[in-house]
Amino acid sequence: MSDGGETGARVLDEAGGLRAMTGIMGIMLFLLMLAAALGLGTLGAARTLDRQLAGRLTVQVVDGDPATRDAAAARVAGVLRGLPGVARVAPVDRAALQRLVEPWLGAEAEAGALPIPALIDVDLTGEEAGDAVAAAVARAVPTARVDRHAAWMSPVSRFMTLLTGLAAALVGVLGAATLAVVVLAVRSGLDVHRGTIEVMHMLGSTDVQVARLFQRRIALDALIGGGLGGLLALVVIWLLGRQLGALGSELLGGVNLGRADWAVLLLLPLLFVGLATFAARRAVLGHLERSL
Structure with a gap:
Protein backbone atom coordinates (compact mmCIF):
# COMPACT_ATOMS: atom_id res chain seq x y z
CA MET A 1 0.00 0.00 0.00
CA ARG A 51 -23.75 58.50 7.04
CA GLN A 52 -22.36 61.88 5.98
CA LEU A 53 -25.39 62.95 3.98
CA ALA A 54 -28.16 61.61 6.20
CA GLY A 55 -28.10 64.61 8.55
CA ARG A 56 -27.02 67.41 6.22
CA LEU A 57 -29.03 69.94 4.26
CA THR A 58 -28.63 73.38 2.68
CA VAL A 59 -31.08 76.29 2.88
CA GLN A 60 -31.24 78.66 -0.11
CA VAL A 61 -32.61 82.18 0.34
CA VAL A 62 -33.22 83.89 -3.02
CA ASP A 63 -34.12 87.57 -3.37
CA GLY A 64 -33.18 90.20 -5.94
CA ASP A 65 -32.57 92.81 -3.25
CA PRO A 66 -29.29 92.03 -1.41
CA ALA A 67 -30.43 93.73 1.80
CA THR A 68 -33.73 91.81 1.90
CA ARG A 69 -31.92 88.57 1.06
CA ASP A 70 -29.32 89.01 3.81
CA ALA A 71 -32.00 89.92 6.36
CA ALA A 72 -34.04 86.84 5.44
CA ALA A 73 -30.95 84.63 5.64
CA ALA A 74 -30.11 85.99 9.08
CA ARG A 75 -33.68 85.37 10.22
CA VAL A 76 -33.56 81.76 8.97
CA ALA A 77 -30.19 81.16 10.64
CA GLY A 78 -31.55 82.51 13.94
CA VAL A 79 -34.60 80.25 13.77
CA LEU A 80 -32.49 77.19 12.95
CA ARG A 81 -30.09 77.76 15.83
CA GLY A 82 -32.99 77.57 18.25
CA LEU A 83 -34.40 74.30 16.93
CA PRO A 84 -33.79 70.95 18.69
CA GLY A 85 -32.01 68.43 16.54
CA VAL A 86 -29.83 71.04 14.81
CA ALA A 87 -26.13 70.51 15.54
CA ARG A 88 -24.59 73.25 13.38
CA VAL A 89 -25.74 76.25 11.35
CA ALA A 90 -23.10 77.76 9.07
CA PRO A 91 -23.93 80.53 6.55
CA VAL A 92 -21.76 80.17 3.46
CA ASP A 93 -19.30 83.04 2.99
CA ARG A 94 -20.50 85.31 0.18
CA ALA A 95 -17.02 86.00 -1.18
CA ALA A 96 -16.22 82.29 -1.31
CA LEU A 97 -19.53 81.58 -3.07
CA GLN A 98 -18.90 84.29 -5.65
CA ARG A 99 -15.43 82.89 -6.37
CA LEU A 100 -16.98 79.45 -6.75
CA VAL A 101 -19.51 80.49 -9.41
CA GLU A 102 -17.30 83.05 -11.16
CA PRO A 103 -15.88 80.55 -13.71
CA TRP A 104 -19.45 79.88 -14.95
CA LEU A 105 -21.13 83.24 -14.47
CA GLY A 106 -18.17 85.47 -15.29
CA ALA A 107 -16.97 88.67 -13.67
CA GLU A 108 -20.54 89.87 -13.12
CA ALA A 109 -20.95 87.32 -10.35
CA GLU A 110 -17.89 88.66 -8.53
CA ALA A 111 -19.15 92.21 -8.93
CA GLY A 112 -22.52 91.27 -7.44
CA ALA A 113 -24.47 92.12 -10.59
CA LEU A 114 -26.22 88.75 -10.60
CA PRO A 115 -28.55 87.65 -7.79
CA ILE A 116 -26.73 84.82 -6.04
CA PRO A 117 -28.75 83.12 -3.29
CA ALA A 118 -27.62 83.11 0.30
CA LEU A 119 -26.72 79.58 1.40
CA ILE A 120 -26.84 78.14 4.89
CA ASP A 121 -25.33 74.72 5.63
CA VAL A 122 -27.11 72.79 8.37
CA ASP A 123 -25.97 69.66 10.20
CA LEU A 124 -28.62 67.67 12.07
CA THR A 125 -28.23 65.29 14.97
CA GLY A 126 -30.55 62.87 13.16
CA GLU A 127 -32.26 62.59 9.80
CA GLU A 128 -35.66 62.69 11.48
CA ALA A 129 -35.15 66.39 12.31
CA GLY A 130 -35.22 67.32 8.61
CA ASP A 131 -39.01 67.72 8.42
CA ALA A 132 -39.06 70.04 11.45
CA VAL A 133 -36.29 72.16 9.94
CA ALA A 134 -38.09 72.41 6.59
CA ALA A 135 -41.31 73.48 8.32
CA ALA A 136 -39.50 76.09 10.44
CA VAL A 137 -37.75 77.54 7.38
CA ALA A 138 -41.05 77.74 5.48
CA ARG A 139 -42.66 79.67 8.35
CA ALA A 140 -39.73 82.08 8.66
CA VAL A 141 -39.15 82.72 4.95
CA PRO A 142 -41.74 81.08 2.65
CA THR A 143 -39.60 81.63 -0.47
CA ALA A 144 -36.56 79.80 0.99
CA ARG A 145 -35.76 76.33 -0.29
CA VAL A 146 -34.40 73.40 1.69
CA ASP A 147 -32.18 70.95 -0.21
CA ARG A 148 -31.42 67.64 1.46
CA HIS A 149 -28.01 66.32 0.48
CA ALA A 150 -29.19 62.70 0.68
CA ALA A 151 -31.86 63.42 -1.96
CA TRP A 152 -29.61 64.86 -4.66
CA MET A 153 -26.81 62.38 -3.96
CA SER A 154 -29.11 59.34 -3.94
Missing part, protein backbone atom coordinates in the same frame (compact mmCIF):
# COMPACT_ATOMS: atom_id res chain seq x y z
CA SER A 2 2.87 2.32 0.79
CA ASP A 3 4.58 1.58 -2.55
CA GLY A 4 1.31 2.16 -4.40
CA GLY A 5 0.80 5.48 -2.62
CA GLU A 6 4.34 6.67 -3.34
CA THR A 7 4.02 5.63 -7.01
CA GLY A 8 0.67 7.42 -7.33
CA ALA A 9 2.11 10.55 -5.74
CA ARG A 10 5.06 10.58 -8.16
CA VAL A 11 2.76 10.10 -11.14
CA LEU A 12 0.51 12.95 -10.05
CA ASP A 13 3.49 15.21 -9.39
CA GLU A 14 4.69 14.57 -12.93
CA ALA A 15 1.29 15.23 -14.49
CA GLY A 16 1.54 18.28 -16.72
CA GLY A 17 -2.21 18.97 -16.58
CA LEU A 18 -2.22 19.26 -12.83
CA ARG A 19 0.92 21.42 -12.86
CA ALA A 20 -0.87 23.79 -15.21
CA MET A 21 -3.39 24.22 -12.41
CA THR A 22 -0.83 26.34 -10.53
CA GLY A 23 -1.16 29.15 -13.05
CA ILE A 24 -4.93 28.74 -13.31
CA MET A 25 -5.32 28.93 -9.54
CA GLY A 26 -3.16 32.07 -9.42
CA ILE A 27 -5.27 33.79 -12.08
CA MET A 28 -8.55 32.80 -10.45
CA LEU A 29 -7.53 34.07 -7.00
CA PHE A 30 -6.09 37.28 -8.49
CA LEU A 31 -9.40 38.09 -10.16
CA LEU A 32 -11.41 36.99 -7.13
CA MET A 33 -9.47 39.27 -4.78
CA LEU A 34 -9.80 42.24 -7.13
CA ALA A 35 -13.56 41.70 -7.27
CA ALA A 36 -13.73 41.34 -3.48
CA ALA A 37 -11.71 44.53 -3.00
CA LEU A 38 -14.05 46.40 -5.35
CA GLY A 39 -17.07 45.17 -3.42
CA LEU A 40 -15.60 45.99 -0.01
CA GLY A 41 -14.41 49.41 -1.16
CA THR A 42 -17.72 50.47 -2.71
CA LEU A 43 -19.66 49.08 0.26
CA GLY A 44 -17.57 51.13 2.69
CA ALA A 45 -17.83 54.23 0.50
CA ALA A 46 -21.61 53.88 0.20
CA ARG A 47 -21.98 53.55 3.97
CA THR A 48 -19.74 56.55 4.57
CA LEU A 49 -21.66 58.61 2.02
CA ASP A 50 -25.03 57.71 3.55
CA PRO A 155 -28.23 58.38 -7.58
CA VAL A 156 -24.57 58.17 -6.56
CA SER A 157 -25.47 56.06 -3.55
CA ARG A 158 -27.60 53.72 -5.67
CA PHE A 159 -24.82 53.39 -8.23
CA MET A 160 -22.30 52.44 -5.55
CA THR A 161 -24.75 49.91 -4.12
CA LEU A 162 -25.13 48.47 -7.61
CA LEU A 163 -21.34 48.19 -7.95
CA THR A 164 -21.20 46.38 -4.61
CA GLY A 165 -23.84 43.90 -5.77
CA LEU A 166 -22.04 43.31 -9.07
CA ALA A 167 -18.75 42.73 -7.25
CA ALA A 168 -20.42 40.23 -4.90
CA ALA A 169 -21.94 38.43 -7.88
CA LEU A 170 -18.55 38.35 -9.59
CA VAL A 171 -16.96 36.85 -6.48
CA GLY A 172 -19.64 34.16 -6.50
CA VAL A 173 -19.13 33.45 -10.21
CA LEU A 174 -15.35 33.21 -9.80
CA GLY A 175 -15.76 30.88 -6.82
CA ALA A 176 -18.09 28.63 -8.82
CA ALA A 177 -15.69 28.73 -11.78
CA THR A 178 -12.83 27.69 -9.48
CA LEU A 179 -14.84 24.70 -8.27
CA ALA A 180 -15.65 23.74 -11.85
CA VAL A 181 -11.99 23.97 -12.89
CA VAL A 182 -10.93 21.81 -9.94
CA VAL A 183 -13.56 19.19 -10.71
CA LEU A 184 -12.62 19.07 -14.40
CA ALA A 185 -8.90 18.80 -13.57
CA VAL A 186 -9.54 15.98 -11.11
CA ARG A 187 -11.71 14.04 -13.55
CA SER A 188 -9.11 14.48 -16.27
CA GLY A 189 -6.40 13.23 -13.92
CA LEU A 190 -8.51 10.23 -12.94
CA ASP A 191 -9.10 9.32 -16.58
CA VAL A 192 -5.42 9.70 -17.48
CA HIS A 193 -4.21 7.63 -14.51
CA ARG A 194 -7.05 5.14 -14.41
CA GLY A 195 -4.68 2.21 -14.88
CA THR A 196 -2.37 3.39 -12.11
CA ILE A 197 -5.30 3.81 -9.75
CA GLU A 198 -6.49 0.27 -10.48
CA VAL A 199 -3.02 -1.04 -9.67
CA MET A 200 -3.03 0.98 -6.45
CA HIS A 201 -6.35 -0.60 -5.54
CA MET A 202 -4.94 -4.07 -6.17
CA LEU A 203 -2.01 -3.19 -3.89
CA GLY A 204 -4.45 -2.33 -1.12
CA SER A 205 -4.99 1.41 -1.51
CA THR A 206 -8.48 2.67 -0.68
CA ASP A 207 -10.53 5.35 -2.40
CA VAL A 208 -9.82 7.72 0.49
CA GLN A 209 -6.05 7.25 0.05
CA VAL A 210 -6.32 7.93 -3.68
CA ALA A 211 -8.40 11.00 -2.96
CA ARG A 212 -5.70 12.24 -0.58
CA LEU A 213 -3.14 12.11 -3.38
CA PHE A 214 -5.30 14.21 -5.68
CA GLN A 215 -6.33 16.69 -3.01
CA ARG A 216 -2.70 17.09 -1.97
CA ARG A 217 -1.75 17.96 -5.54
CA ILE A 218 -4.65 20.39 -5.91
CA ALA A 219 -3.92 21.95 -2.52
CA LEU A 220 -0.28 22.46 -3.51
CA ASP A 221 -1.30 24.05 -6.80
CA ALA A 222 -3.80 26.29 -5.03
CA LEU A 223 -1.27 27.22 -2.35
CA ILE A 224 1.54 28.13 -4.77
CA GLY A 225 -0.59 29.67 -7.50
CA GLY A 226 -2.98 31.31 -5.05
CA GLY A 227 -0.08 32.69 -3.03
CA LEU A 228 1.47 34.33 -6.08
CA GLY A 229 -1.85 35.55 -7.47
CA GLY A 230 -2.99 36.79 -4.06
CA LEU A 231 0.26 38.66 -3.46
CA LEU A 232 0.03 40.32 -6.86
CA ALA A 233 -3.60 41.25 -6.19
CA LEU A 234 -2.71 42.83 -2.84
CA VAL A 235 0.01 44.91 -4.50
CA VAL A 236 -2.38 46.09 -7.23
CA ILE A 237 -5.09 46.92 -4.67
CA TRP A 238 -2.62 48.87 -2.53
CA LEU A 239 -1.37 50.86 -5.53
CA LEU A 240 -4.92 51.66 -6.63
CA GLY A 241 -5.74 52.77 -3.08
CA ARG A 242 -2.79 55.17 -3.08
CA GLN A 243 -3.90 56.62 -6.41
CA LEU A 244 -7.44 57.14 -5.14
CA GLY A 245 -6.13 58.83 -2.00
CA ALA A 246 -3.96 61.17 -4.08
CA LEU A 247 -7.00 62.45 -6.00
CA GLY A 248 -8.17 64.37 -2.93
CA SER A 249 -11.82 63.50 -3.51
CA GLU A 250 -13.93 62.78 -0.42
CA LEU A 251 -16.19 60.47 -2.39
CA LEU A 252 -13.42 58.47 -4.08
CA GLY A 253 -11.35 58.57 -0.91
CA GLY A 254 -14.12 56.62 0.80
CA VAL A 255 -13.46 53.70 -1.55
CA ASN A 256 -10.20 52.99 0.31
CA LEU A 257 -10.17 49.81 2.36
CA GLY A 258 -10.18 49.74 6.15
CA ARG A 259 -8.43 47.30 8.47
CA ALA A 260 -11.38 44.90 8.51
CA ASP A 261 -11.45 44.89 4.68
CA TRP A 262 -7.74 44.07 4.50
CA ALA A 263 -8.28 41.27 7.03
CA VAL A 264 -10.97 39.78 4.80
CA LEU A 265 -8.69 39.99 1.76
CA LEU A 266 -5.87 38.27 3.66
CA LEU A 267 -8.21 35.44 4.65
CA LEU A 268 -9.38 34.87 1.07
CA PRO A 269 -6.29 32.84 -0.04
CA LEU A 270 -6.74 30.46 2.89
CA LEU A 271 -10.42 30.03 2.11
CA PHE A 272 -9.51 29.57 -1.54
CA VAL A 273 -7.06 26.74 -0.80
CA GLY A 274 -9.52 25.05 1.54
CA LEU A 275 -12.33 25.28 -1.00
CA ALA A 276 -10.18 23.87 -3.81
CA THR A 277 -8.96 21.00 -1.60
CA PHE A 278 -12.46 20.10 -0.46
CA ALA A 279 -13.77 20.19 -4.04
CA ALA A 280 -10.94 17.92 -5.20
CA ARG A 281 -11.64 15.37 -2.46
CA ARG A 282 -15.37 15.26 -3.15
CA ALA A 283 -14.80 14.99 -6.91
CA VAL A 284 -12.36 12.09 -6.54
CA LEU A 285 -14.49 10.11 -4.11
CA GLY A 286 -17.63 10.67 -6.16
CA HIS A 287 -15.93 9.63 -9.39
CA LEU A 288 -14.33 6.53 -7.87
CA GLU A 289 -17.61 5.38 -6.35
CA ARG A 290 -19.32 5.58 -9.71
CA SER A 291 -16.66 4.19 -12.02
CA LEU A 292 -14.19 1.98 -10.15
